[in-house]
Amino acid sequence: MTQLVDQLDPDHAVTPILWLTDHQESEIAMDALRSGEPYSVGFSDDQAAYVFIAQSGAELAPVHAGRESAWSM
Secondary structure (H helix, E strand, C coil): CHHHHHHCCHHHHHHHHHHHCCHHHHHHHHHHHHCCCCEEEEEECCCCEEEEEECCCCCCCCCCCCEECCCCC
């Protein structure tokens, strides 16, 4: 996600930068992944919505509903 954040205008990069530095949210994401659940986070700017999904495990099946970030778009 940091590669995408680097490409955003500074005004639009604030939310994802805050998410990247939120240690509590990182723990929530890691807990979801450790328990085999997918984790997603999303944000938007004036032109697009971005959704990042992480899923653990050897099986790369389509992502189903899992834990979502508390950070709203």
